[in-house]
Amino acid sequence: MKIRNVLAIISIYVVVFITFFSSVSLQQKSYSTIPISENVVNFINEVNVSKIIYDTLFLSSLNSRTLGYQGFYRAAEYIVTEFNKYADKVIVHEYKTAMPIEKGSWIYIGPPYNLNVTAYALWPNGGISASVLKNYTGKIYYVREGGFADLDGVNLAESIILMDFNSGRNWLRVASLGAKAVVFIEPSETNQNEALLKGSMSPLNFPRLYVDSKTGEILKSAAERGVPVTINTEMRWEEITGYNIIGEIEGELKDDVIIISTHFDSWSIVPSLSPSAEEAVSTSILLELARCFSKHRPTRTIWLVAYSGHWEGCIGPTEFVEHVMLNSSKRIWTQIGIDISSETPQVDFLNLSPNLASSGLWQAIPSGSFVRTPQFALRFDWVKRQVSDFLSKIDISGLKREESIYTGTHDLLSLVKFNFDIGISGSWAWGWWGTQTSYYILDTEPSLAVDAISFTIRTQYARRSSWLTPLNNFGKIKWNNIIPQTWIISAVCYYFANAPSFGVDWSSIAPKRIYVGVQYILGFSKLSGQTVEFNPETGWYTPIPRALIRMMVYAGNDEHVWPFAYRYKVSDEDGKFIFYGLVPYTPWALDAWKFDENTGDIAYSLDQGFYGLAQGVSGGLTNIAYPLTERVSVLLPMFKCVPVTLFDLIDLRRMRRVAISDVRPPYHMFFSEPARLEVFESASRSRPLFYYVTFGSDGVGVICVKNGTTISITFNPNINELSKPLI
Structure with a gap:
């Protein structure tokens, strides 16, 4: 990968450079005769917090580290440059995935302004519909937060709506009333909940744009004066190359490997604006550990590994396990993930996230609750015992610190909570997620799926409210909480890198393609598939090339999870595609799409009809892969279609949505009703031969049928309570 010159940082931070290079020039001491628990103090004191701050500042200055965007590739170049300074070998592992890439968005404000201003497209609705709207001219109305009072007297039909960003999901109201597009104004403060509510869980093709606050004021003025505007936005799904960057520092036992990892990419509801400074702290710590270990x-x-593809169903770490870990001849002992923020100085040790928590690692018991299989939990017992013993022996009085640094404890162990062996027992409050209060993803989990000893060190009570937004949260970082976590990470990494022995037989923890344990099964299956269309002339299926394929890794019908629930691929010219990392004896759902180049509308969708999945009748293909061995295959039937969008699919008896998630624990719903949206041919009252139906808990549904089909639609908010549809 070509390395380009990186962006210079403003002069106020030059002092950081001076501090850093002064520390680098210090002569290295030999600690070979000092016990490891004393030696680690010198290692921790080697960590230069000023360099961590500098790297965080630089990475967050790149506007966006979203996978596939310019800032992402500049961040990758910077990491390669830094690794080349300290590592003995640097490897850039490449993989293919698909991402929605913004091609350019702008708004022209007519006379007397005559201004062309930059706008930014939002993440595709449902993780599917990337909008295209070219040179559309119309009236613009400012509706503040989009409440009913704000909309009074506004002619929404075919208009462009200007809204405050902090307006919940009220944009769906203006979309349902006929608006052509919505433009959100940059707020001074916001949070990830507001950000995620700016998208729908269904593939609704409705252009949504974002402008900075200064542009927003100009547009407000234009709206007040009745000046027409012209908007242009274009976002398209493209096959892109992602990078996992590996810096290797060779040890005395060169074939024994410890992996230290984090992800360096970011995500925002506005992909072109994703500075995510606090998220970059983990990457900065990884770079500093490279210097210290050198x-x-x-x-x-x-192996210091900087992953990408974290927010895309962990596709980067998954590809790493498939192509690097499982193909390595070295003995990989453990993987330590870094995923910190600054809410608290304490950390959780986690090995499971909601992604794999309901897979083969769990067993049902007669009471109807679930517990961790003891055999699985015992695999991590030695990690807990040895790390606990090591941390308890570290004398932190010798650690360098300022008065402002956290001083509420006299030992590192008191800042740590292990969550390897706690199961659910009558309450969700005691589980594998420890203190985590919202949905999270672990980069180490794909390694766990091949039976490796992998875990992540993550900040306790990590709400991370300023993440996933287009605003830069560098000023919100509480560095006095970051530093104690850095001590713990440095100490744990040092222990695994230098402990004389773990007292464990490596063959029992070595990565394996398929592992059948007592009461649980792990593995890494390969899915081969093909996108096809039924051909009535031949009576069989012909390939559909260059389709967008999604594989669900988590239940996507959750307003706090839907953008991150999928891995993406693009089928080749023969319609073929491959996914890796499917855990056996677990169902994996897929769908497939193609789009109109001029409008962004769905042009091809998955076929649930008679020649497709044949839902409601016997036979048919399946879009569910259920691997039992190392390989599984699937044929995804598609058909050419037109989409129909429905709004306000709610339970009219109670005037509420059919599902509401609880934002507090990472795997919980307040309630969820078994709702059903169905489509029928009006004349025969039977299901169409070709159709597709989907709807989300936000009340938006999309139905795809053949062009020219006359249809009737029914909606039943609770099939257990109502024998007939309510609508």
Whole structure:
């Protein structure tokens, strides 16, 4: 990968450089005769917090590290440059995925302004519909938060609506009333809940744009004066190359490997604006550990891995496991993930997220609740015992600190909570998620799926309210909470790199393609598939090339999860595609799409009809892969279609949505009703031969049928309570 010159940082931070290079020039001491628990203090003191701050500042200055965007590739170049300074070898592992890439968005404000201003497209609705709207001219109305009072007297039909960003999901109201597009104004403050509510869980093709606050004021003025505007937005799904960057520092035991990892990409509801400074802290710590281990050479070889594809169903770490970990001849002992923020100085040790928590790692018991299989939990017992013992022996009085740094404890162990062996027992409050209060993803989990000893060090009570937004949260970072976490991470990494022995047989924890344990099964299956269309002339299926394929890794019908629930691929010219990392004996759902180049509308969708999935009748193909061995295959039937969008699909008896998630725990709903949206041919009252139906808990549904089909639609908000549809 070509390395380009990186962006210079403003002069106020030059002092950071001076501090950093002064520390680098210090002569390295030899600690070979000092016990490891004393030696680690010197290693921790080697960590330069000023360099961590500098790297965080730089990475957040790139506007967006969203996978596939310019800032992402500049961040990758910077990491390669830094690794080349300290590592013995640097490897850039490439993989293919699909991402919605913004091609350019702008708004022209007519006379007397005559201004062309920059706008930014939002993430596709449902993780599918990337909008295209070219040179559309119309009236613009400012409706504040979009409440009913704000909309009074506004002619919404075919108009362009200007709204405050902090307006919940009220944009769906203006979309349902006929608006052509919505433009959100940059707020001074916002949170991830507001950000995620700016998208729908269904593939609704409705253009949504974002402008900065200064542009927003100009547009407000234009709206007040009745000046027409012209908007242009174009976002398209493209096959892109993602990078996992590996810096290797060779140890005395060069074939024994410890992996230290984090992700360096980011995500925002506005993909072109994703500075995510606090998220970059983990990457900055990884870079600093590279420098420290280059001076304090480890006993075991260190792989420092900077992943991408974190927010895309963990596709980057999954591809790493498939192509690097499972193909390595080295002995990989453990993987330590870094995922910190600054809410607290304490950390959770986690090995499971909601992604795999309901897979083969769990067993049902007669009471109807679930518990962790003891055999699985015992695999991590030695990690807990040895790390606990090591941390308890570290004398932190010798650690460098300022008065402002956290001083509420006298040992590192009191800042740690292990969550390897706690199961659910009558309450969701005691589970594998420890103190985590919202949905999260672990980059180490794909490694766990191949039976490796992998875990992530994550900040306790990590709400991370300023993440996933287009605003830069650098000023919100509480560095006095970051530093104690850095101590713990440095100490744990140092221990695994240098402990004389773990007292564990490596063959029992070695990564495996398929592993059948007592009461649980793990593995890494390969899915081969093809996108096809039924051909009535031949009576069989012909390939559909270059389709967008999604594989669900988590239940996507959740307003706090829907953008991150999928991995994406693009089928080749023969309609073929491959996914890796399917855990056996677990169902994996897929769908497939193609789009109109001029409008962004769905042009091809998955076929649930008679020649497709044949839902409601016997036979048919399946879009559910259920691997039992190392390989599984699937044929995804598609058909050419036109979409129909429905709004306000709610339970009219109670005037509420059919599902409402609880934002507090990471895997919980307040309630969820078994609702059903169906489509029928009006004349025969039977299901169409070709159709597709989907709807989300936000009340938006999309039905795809053949062009020219006359249809009737029914909606039943609770099929257990109502024998007939309510609508």
